[in-house]
Amino acid sequence: MIGELLALVGAVLILLSAVGVVRFDDVFARMHALAKASTLGILLILVGAAVNLRNLNDLTSVMLAAVVHLLASPPASNMVSRATYLTEGLPEGAIDEHAELSGGGR
Amino acid sequence: MTPATFVILAIAAMLFMVRLCIGPTLADRVAALNGLVLVGMGAIATQAAHTAVGSFLPTLVAIALVGPIGNGMIARFIESRRS
Numbered sequence: 001m002i003g004e005l006l007a008l009v010g011a012v013l014i015l016l017s018a019v020g021v022v023r024f025d026d027v028f029a030r031m032h033a034l035a036k037a038s039t040l041g042i043l044l045i046l047v048g049a050a051v052n053l054r055n056l057n058d059l060t061s062v063m064l065a066a067v068v069h070l071l072a073s074p075p076a077s078n079m080v081s082r083a084t085y086l087t088e089g090l091p092e093g094a095i096d097e098h099a100e101l102s103g104g105g106r
Numbered sequence: 107m108t109p110a111t112f113v114i115l116a117i118a119a120m121l122f123m124v125r126l127c128i129g130p131t132l133a134d135r136v137a138a139l140n141g142l143v144l145v146g147m148g149a150i151a152t153q154a155a156h157t158a159v160g161s162f163l164p165t166l167v168a169i170a171l172v173g174p175i176g177n178g179m180i181a182r183f184i185e186s187r188r189s
Contacts, residue, residue, distance in 0.1 A: 003155040004107045007148075011114040014141075014148055018121035021141055027133045030125070034137050037144050045148045049155040049163075058160025062151070065163070065170040069147075072174035077140075079181035084133040087188045 006048030013041035026091040027084055031077055038073050042066075108156040112149065119145045136180050143173040 013036065020033025043066060050062045090096050119142060126138035150166050 004111070004152075007152045007155050008107055008111045008114070011111045011118070011148060011152070014144055015114050015118040015121075018118035018141060021125050021137060022121045027131055027137070030134060031137050034141055037141065042144055042147055042151075045151045045155075049151040052155045052158050053160055054158065055160055058154070058163050061160060061163035061167055062154075065147070065166045068167065069170040069174070072171070073140075073177075076174035076177035076181065079178050080133055080136050080184070083181045083184035084131065087184055088131065 003048040003050075003052035006051065007045045010041045010044030010048065013037055013044065017041065027088075028081060028091070031081055035074070035077060038077070039070065042069060108152060111152050115145050115148050115152070132180070132184055136177060140173065140177060143169060147173075 017033050017037035020036075021030045024030045024033055046062050046066045050059055053059055053062065085098075122138045122141040122145065126135055126142070129135045129138060147166055147169050150162050150169075154160055154163060154166075
């Protein structure tokens with residue numbers, strides 16, 4: 001019961017971040033919206049599955065998936081946003097603190 | 107409660123598909139694909155929570171490993187196109 005409730009809350013969080021991915025204006029805002037689902041949303045669903053499961057093998061599989069995803073997903077998103085910044089720069093009107101600190105240029 | 111969860115995940119998948127189709131840059135499409143991977147992981151975990159059967163959980167681990175690695179590879183590809 002409580003595991004399914006946690007999974008429902010996580011699914012609602014994923015839906016909210018999908019709305020953010022569709023409606024936000026530029027690439028970085030969209031990736032920022034997606035990061036909420038990829039950490040808290042998926043973690044809530046995995047905790048919901050872990051609450052309902054009884055077998056120790058299944059529990060360790062869920063924990064391994066959660067740990068691997070939490071360790072691997074933020075660096076990958078960081079690589080994508082860094083590559084986007086290096087190739088296309090920031091959107092119009094954004095303050096480029098990196099260029100200011102490094103004396104112009106990317 | 108579980109059918110509502112699956113409906114919500116399906117709506118989220120449709121929204122991610124919209125961004126996958128209309129996304130102007132490659133990074134938008136990467137973000138949308140990442141969201142679709144999340145929806146798949148959420149569906150597998152929700153099914154495991156509903157039935158309390160863990161047969162599909164190794165698939166969950168595999169998807170959690172492969173998704174960010176693919177993201178990183180696409181990031182290297184975007185960066186290599188820098189002129």
